Amino acid sequence: MTTSLADIQSAFQNRLLTGADDLMPLLANGGRFFKVYDNAYSLRLLEVLAEDFSALHTLLGDQKFEQAMRAYLADHPSQHTSIRWLGRHLTEWLGRTEPWRDHRELADMAAFEWALGLAFDAPDAPVLESETLADVAASEWPSIIFSFHPAFRTVDLLWDIIPFQQIVTRDDTPTAAPMPLEHPATWAVWRDPDSLSVCYSQLDKGEAKALNAAREGATFADLCTLLAETADETVDENAAAHAAGMLKSWIDNCWITGLAIKDNDKP
Amino acid sequence: MTKDNNTLTGFGLGLRPKHFPAILNDHAGRTPGVDWFEILSENFIKVGGPARRNLDRVRERYPIVMHGVSLSIGAPDPLDMNYLAGLKALIDRIEPVLVSDHLCWTGAHGLNLHDLLPVPLTKEALNHVADRVSRVQDYLGRRILLENASTYVTFAADEMTEWEFISALAEKADCHILLDVNNVYVSGFNHGFSPAEYLAGLPADRIRQIHLAGHQNNGDHIVDTHDAPVADPVWDLYSQTISRFGPIPTMIERDDNIPEFSELVAELDQARALCRTATREPATSEAAA
Numbered sequence: 001m002t003t004s005l006a007d008i009q010s011a012f013q014n015r016l017l018t019g020a021d022d023l024m025p026l027l028a029n030g031g032r033f034f035k036v037y038d039n040a041y042s043l044r045l046l047e048v049l050a051e052d053f054s055a056l057h058t059l060l061g062d063q064k065f066e067q068a069m070r071a072y073l074a075d076h077p078s079q080h081t082s083i084r085w086l087g088r089h090l091t092e093w094l095g096r097t098e099p100w101r102d103h104r105e106l107a108d109m110a111a112f113e114w115a116l117g118l119a120f121d122a123p124d125a126p127v128l129e130s131e132t133l134a135d136v137a138a139s140e141w142p143s144i145i146f147s148f149h150p151a152f153r154t155v156d157l158l159w160d161i162i163p164f165q166q167i168v169t170r171d172d173t174p175t176a177a178p179m180p181l182e183h184p185a186t187w188a189v190w191r192d193p194d195s196l197s198v199c200y201s202q203l204d205k206g207e208a209k210a211l212n213a214a215r216e217g218a219t220f221a222d223l224c225t226l227l228a229e230t231a232d233e234t235v236d237e238n239a240a241a242h243a244a245g246m247l248k249s250w251i252d253n254c255w256i257t258g259l260a261i262k263d264n265d266k267p
Numbered sequence: 268m269t270k271d272n273n274t275l276t277g278f279g280l281g282l283r284p285k286h287f288p289a290i291l292n293d294h295a296g297r298t299p300g301v302d303w304f305e306i307l308s309e310n311f312i313k314v315g316g317p318a319r320r321n322l323d324r325v326r327e328r329y330p331i332v333m334h335g336v337s338l339s340i341g342a343p344d345p346l347d348m349n350y351l352a353g354l355k356a357l358i359d360r361i362e363p364v365l366v367s368d369h370l371c372w373t374g375a376h377g378l379n380l381h382d383l384l385p386v387p388l389t390k391e392a393l394n395h396v397a398d399r400v401s402r403v404q405d406y407l408g409r410r411i412l413l414e415n416a417s418t419y420v421t422f423a424a425d426e427m428t429e430w431e432f433i434s435a436l437a438e439k440a441d442c443h444i445l446l447d448v449n450n451v452y453v454s455g456f457n458h459g460f461s462p463a464e465y466l467a468g469l470p471a472d473r474i475r476q477i478h479l480a481g482h483q484n485n486g487d488h489i490v491d492t493h494d495a496p497v498a499d500p501v502w503d504l505y506s507q508t509i510s511r512f513g514p515i516p517t518m519i520e521r522d523d524n525i526p527e528f529s530e531l532v533a534e535l536d537q538a539r540a541l542c543r544t545a546t547r548e549p550a551t552s553e554a555a556a
Contacts, residue, residue, distance in 0.1 A: 002424055005392050006343040009375045009384075016380055026423055033419040033457055033488045040382055078379045081337035081350045082309045086381075124315035151315070196317045 016041045017077060045073055045086060052087045052117055055165040056109045058174065068100055084121075087114060105159035105178045112161060115153040115189040119198045122151035127193055127254040133247070140261050142221035146214045146250075147258040151191040154203070154211055158184055162200075186211075193254045206230040207246055219262050220247070275330065275364040275476065277302030278535050278542075279518035282331075287321045289528035297328050300532045300539070303364070305518050308335040311361075312353035322361070332365040332476065332518075333358065334445075337379070338403065340413065341372035341386035341396050351406055358407065365476055367412035367445045370396070370433060385418040388425040388432045393439070400440035412475055413437075414445035417453040417482075417491035429454065430468035437473040444469065446515070447478035448508050449501045453489045462504050471512050479505060479538060480520040494523035496534055502541060509545035517542065 003026055011023040016037060024031055049069045050057045057065045075097070076089045091114060094100045095107040127149060136144060161178045168174065186208035189200045203211065209230060210223045218226070220243060227246075228239035250256050282290075282304040290298060304325055311322055325331070337350060358366060371383040386392050404410055415433060427435075437444055446469065455462040481495030497505075497519065509515070517538050521531060 002389075005387055005389065005395060006375070008387050008422060008424065009343050009372060012384060013375050013378065013380065017378075028421040028423050028425065031420045036419040036488070036490055037382060037384070041380055044381055078374075078381060079377055081339075081347060081373075081379060082312070083379075083381045084309075121314045121316045121318055123313055124319060191316055196320060 042070070042073075045078070045083075046070075048083050048086050049073075049090070053090065053110055053113050055113055055161070055168040056106060058168045059106065059109055059161075059164065059177070068094070068106075071097070087117075090114065105161055105180075108155075108157045108159045109161045109165065109178075111155050112157065112165060112187070112189075115155045116198050116200070118153055119151045119189045119191045122149075122191065124193075125149050125257045128251050128256045128258055130248060130251045132259065133251070136259065142219060143262045144220040144259050145217055145262045146247075146256055147260070148215055149190065149255055149257050152255045153189045154208065154215075155187045155189060156184060157181065157187065162187070188253075188255070190253065190255055199253075210243070210246060211250075217262075223247075275303060275332065275516040276514075277516060278539050279303040279305055279332065279516065280531055280535060281334075281518065281520045281522070282306045282322070282325060283521070283525055284318070284321070285525050286528040286531075287325075291321065291324050298528075298532060300536055301329070303330040303332060303516070303518075305332045305334050305520075306361075306363075308333045308354055308357060308366075308368075309337050312350075312357050326361055331361050331363045332367070333361065333363040334414075335366075335368040336381075336383065337373060338368035339371070339373040339379075340368060340399050340403070341370065341384075341392060343372075343375050344377065346399060346402060348406075351403065355407055358409075365412055365443075365445075366407065366409065367414055367476065369416045370413045370436070371416045383416040385416065385420060385422075386432075387422040388427050388429060389422075390426055393427075393432060393435055397436055397439040400436065400442050404440070404442065410441065410443050412443040412445040414447050414478065415450050415454070416447075417450040417457075419457055419488065419490075421458055428460065428465075428468065430465045434468060434470050434473075437470060442473075443475040444473045445476045445478060446474045446508065446512075447480070448505045449478065449480045449482055449497065450491060452498075452501050452504050453482050453491045456484075456489045463507060466504075466508055466511055469512075474512055474515055477505070477508065477515050477517040478520055479517060492523065493520050497537075502537070505538065506541050506545045509542050514542050514546050 008026050011026055014020040015023040027034065046066060046069055050065065060068060072090055072093050075093060078086050091107050091111040094110050100106050158181055159178045160181050164174045164178045186203045187200050188203055188211070189198065191198055206227055210226050213222060213226055223243045224239045227242050278301070280301055306322065311318060335354065339347070369383050370386055372386060373382065373384060374380045386396065400411065400413065413436070415429060433444060436442070451462045451465050455465060479497045479501065480491065480493045481497055483490045483492045483495070519531060519534055519538065
């Protein structure tokens with residue numbers, strides 16, 4: 001009885017993923033060069049992860065990095081046609097998988113490096129011109145909602161990992177490991193539309209809250225309320241003026257691609 | 268059903284990010300000796316930023332051909348329509364002369380192993396792949412080229428040679444062939460078939476592009492590594508190929524140990540010189556065998 005195409009392919013894949021030996025009887029000449037596929041599979045994927053997470057690689061060292069990445073790949077074999085997305089679950093995985101989850105700096109580093117990569121090659125989108133704000137009727141301001149550029153991200157960090165990452169990016173060797181931050185920090189990561197370089201800057205607590213709310217569909221009025229609530233900590237009493245200024249800086253930084261008026265009949 | 272944009276001629280190189288400055292900054296127009304570039308489709312599907320901007324600039328100066336690694340035409344899973352939609356959008360934007368991928372599969376059951384895995388050379392696989400090629404061509408509205416991949420195993424179930432499979436596939440699916448001369452040599456070495464016999468078994472009118480690349484010889488087997496200059500036996504096989512099929516558009520792939528751009532341009536000149544010589548001479552007895 002001949003083996004079906006699908007059965008051969010399942011056996012082939014199982015061999016690469018788990019080392020199962022159902023494949024060997026299906027190969028001619030004893031499959032004596034099958035090792036080429038075996039070697040290529042793990043080497044290629046590890047190489048891509050080491051490239052996408054070079055600072056995490058340095059932080060962990062070769063041996064632990066390979067150990068972690070092999071375990072990650074076992075839990076998250078690639079499901080995307082582009083190998084570029086191989087590391088998309090790594091931050092979440094490092095944050096919940098022993099023993100790595102006990103070292104939060106690892107998930108922080110992965111999150112930051114992944115955001116830099118996304119900012120670098122996210123699809124292009126036309127950004128909003130600040131003059132557009134002048135066209136918004138006063139009565140519509142409270143109901144404005146915002147669309148963000150695909151390259152824009154925020155990253156929440158508990159560890160001071162960015163100096164370490166910057167040293168690795170310069171091809172230098174870090175001399176000290178990252179330390180925990182005194183207070184959690186939120187960073188904005190984006191791509192400048194003219195130079196196409198990736199930029200990042202730390203946000204204050206109120207702006208971070210407002211940005212996260214805006215990305216989830218909050219209106220301008222919602223942002224004013226949020227800022228007023230945190231006024232005792234970070235902003236002055238005029239939340240609306242502060243929100244307007246903040247919105248202008250978002251537009252100037254090319255984070256916003258569009259405005260819309262929220263339909264209040266919709267939840 | 269399908270349209271042909273088969274106006275490609277001359278010699279090209281794989282477009283790699285390292286070479287963008289040399290291609291775009293040093294010359295107001297085209298680099299002498301390079302007639303077109305081939306891009307890896309996946310590097311530009313749904314991608315913005317520097318990659319997209321640089322591609323657009325190269326496209327202003329050169330014809331482009333698109334070469335994919337993720338079509339997975341031999342896979343058991345349904346065609347990935349999301350991938351095909353991205354591919355089609357890139358085709359619409361870049362207007363490539365040719366669009367190609369590999370005779371291979373890259374994963375099953377929703378997974379992607381990111382390797383060009385060998386298709387069993389059976390009638391079942393032939394029908395399966397031919398049906399999928401037809402559907403891809405209908406969706407894209409154009410013919411595609413499929414490349415012979417380097418392979419390191421064959422299957423006990425095989426019912427035909429690779430050249431018989433590819434020839435039958437091209438006829439059945441009405442697609443074209445991207446003939447990778449290095450891969451013919453590599454697979455021939457690994458499986459013990461004659462490259463000349465392989466060439467003799469191919470339909471000349473279906474071959475629309477040629478790939479050349481370097482490999483690594485490990486003694487008892489060869490690995491297609493794309494990390495070195497084209498090897499001498501592959502140059503010889505290239506001459507035989509041109510003698511047999513004529514001056515088919517040819518390019519050199521380099522994906523690792525990527526040298527300076529000028530070095531690849533010089534290597535491409537070697538292809539051009541061999542092509543000139545081969546088309547002046549009658550087919551050799553070996554190539555015609």
